[in-house]
Amino acid sequence: MVTSVELCGIKIDNPVIPASGTFGYGYEFAEFYDINKLGTFSFKGTTREPRFGNETPRIAECASGMLNAVGLQNPGVESVINNELPKLKNVFSKPVMANVSGFSIEDYVYTCARLDGQEQVGWIEVNISCPNVHGAGMSFGTDAESAAQVTRAVKEVTDKPVIIKLSPKVTNIARIASACEDAGADGISLINTLLGMKIDLKTRRPLLANKTGGLSGPAVKPVALRMVYQVFEAVSIPIVGMGGIASAEDVIEFMLAGATAVEVGAQNLIDPYACPRIIDDLPQIMQKYGIDDLSEIIGGAH
Amino acid sequence: MNETVLRVTSNKKIALNTYLMKLDGDCSAVTVPGQFVNISLSGFYLRRPISVCDYTSDSVTLIYKVVGGGTALMSELQPGAKLNVLTGLGNGYDDTLSGGRPLLVGGGAGVPPLYSLAKKLTAQGKKVMIILGFNTADEVFGEEEFRETGAEVFLTTVDGSAGTKGFVTDVMKELDYTYFYTCGPMPMLRAVDGIAVTDGQFSFEERMGCGFGACMGCSCKTKYGYKRICRDGPVLKREEIVW
Known part of the structure; x- marks a missing residue:
């Protein structure tokens, strides 16, 4: 039973990766279980400068999922390098995925260049869902040319594999x-x-201080799966699929759609042991569906 | 933190919209008054964080107010029901700073976590005073139980239908105390801070995603940097709070 896959030239023991924003900088989950069990994890979205994020309430519940408007709270890239990564080193011996956000091309370039020098970082995952301060608040990820600009700029300053994390708030994700x-x-x-809202009937106002928040959890899974499927037909580079994954069956479903690896997000928040459970379940679910080597099913639904 | 399955042993209404639930199981992770548990409920995506009223190594008592669908479902659970619970969350109150005459100030659904603290402090021989604040007589609970701990109990209701008419602060300003511990709605906490004459500790409530420090959903600014209510709190010291 082979669960290992190769993600952008780096072999990982299994395709299960806690998603950015649901796993902090990793070391706190190491109090719950040995995080070396993971394929890797994507650390908290990191920006050039420290950010507090949005006012609270930042979290709302909805049917089969949740809304969050944390607003990229993070200690800034220097603190990540000087404080978070050294703490992680004590509990995690694998390459970590560095998740980077920015509000201008210069932000992305600066942060990625700083993380390029970090031995612990295996991949850089670039979140292009943030608003571009030079683009009337429009997100980099909703325009093909802006997305390409960020990609080109970041690729110039790092030799590490660059994974671009796409926003689903677009008409044509494949493009x-x-x-x-x-x-x-x-x-x-x-x-x-996905962008959502909840209104408090007692106050008659949006519940989140930010008014809108990002929808995650099982509610988004069909949308995510469809988009992974479409992107697989459009590109030949590896895809990391995510959106509502909560079980080993979900992992296989995303891999069949075209994912080489998957990220588990909201499920970590309601079940801190979600990822080790999924990893433990994988072999028996593979056996159930006649899978000997996970790599062989990537894109199998096409 | 510990993830465990607890069994409901009793669940009864004790005041207006207010229920007392006892659960059995491995509660060894609950070690400090003022901690909370986070309960998974069928049909609801996020867990429900509820403060611990009292605890032993194999049981917890929760007093909760029905405020929405999740707590309404909790109120309907029968003895024998099993719940997946994360236990021992949050920092809890630091009882070492209480001095000889600590004052506890609880408002409404903020009263319960002060119970195990009152027990702990009276057992240490401290002269504990507690002010219980409610809107109206229908909401009052815990008066007798707090008295049984040996604490001196002051009851207030906003409408005067039980105890002293007025707010907890109306009583608090007349008392002589060495330190204070409080939990309650935000306006009450601000009012307590406004008139307190000593250091003290405040327990805060916030909407949470995970309850164990992963999602940054319940962050607040303090004088010593950003803190997560769920993990670095829910109890913050007066000196660090940015109101």
């Missing part, structure tokens, strides 16, 4: 993915959250 591939991306990850 954005292709633009990133053409600009030199080594991989694509998707989907980031």
Whole structure:
């Protein structure tokens, strides 16, 4: 039973990766279990400067999922390098995926260049769902040319594999993915959250202080799966699929759609042991569906 | 933190919209008054964080108010029901700073976590005073139980239908105390901070994603940097709070 896969030139023991924003900088989950069991994990979205994020409430519940408007709270890239990565080193011996956000091309370039020098970082996952401060608040990820610009700029400052994390808030996800591939991306990850809202009937106002928030959890899984399927037909670079994954069956479903690896997000928040459970379940679910080697099923649904 | 399955042994209404639930199982991770548990409920995606009223190594008592669908479902659970629970969450109150005459101030659904603290402090021989604040007599609970711990109990209701008419602060300003511990709605916490004459500790409530520090959903700014209510709190010291 082979669960290992190769993600952008780096072999990982299994395709299960806790998603950015649901796993901090990893060391806190190491109090619950040995995180070396994971394929890798994507650390908290990191920006050039420290950020507090949005006011609270930042979290709302909805049917089969949740909304979050954390607003990229993080200590900034220097603190990540000086404080978070050294703490992680004590509990995690594998390459980590560095998740990077920015509000201008210069932000992305600066942060990626700083992380390029970090031995612990295996991949850089670039979140292009953030608004571009030079683009009237429009997200980099909703325009093929902006997405390609970020990709090109980042690729110039790092030798590490660059995975571009796409926003689902677009008409044609395959077109954005292709633009990133053409600009030199080594991989694509998707989907980031969908935009949602909840209104408090007692106050008659949006519940989240930010008014809107990103929808995640099982509610988004069919959308995510469809987009992974479409992107697989458009690009030849590896895809990291995510959106509502909660079981080993979900992992296989995303891999059949075209994912080389998967990220598990919201499920970590309601079940801190979600990822080790999924990893433990994989062999028996593979056996159930007659799978000997996970790599062989990537894109198998096409 | 520990993930465990607890069994409901009793669940009864004790006041308006207010229920007392006892659960059995491995509760060894609950070690400090003021911690909370996070309960998974069928049909609801996120867990429900509920403060611990009292605990032993193999049981917890929760007093919760029905405020929405999740707590309404909890109120209907029968003895024998099993719940997946994350236990021993949050920092809890630091009882070492209490001095000889600690004052506890609880408002409404903020009263329960002060119970195990009152027990702990009275057992240490401290002269504990507690002010219980409610809106109206229908909501009152815990008066007798707190008295049984040996604490001196002051009851207030906003409408005067039980105890002293007015707010907890109306009583608090007349008392002589060495330190204070409080939990309750935000306006009450602000009012307590406004009139307190000593250091003290405040327990905060916030909407949470995970309850164990992963999602940054419940962050707040303090004088010593950003803190997560679920993990670095819910109890913060007066000196660090940015109101």
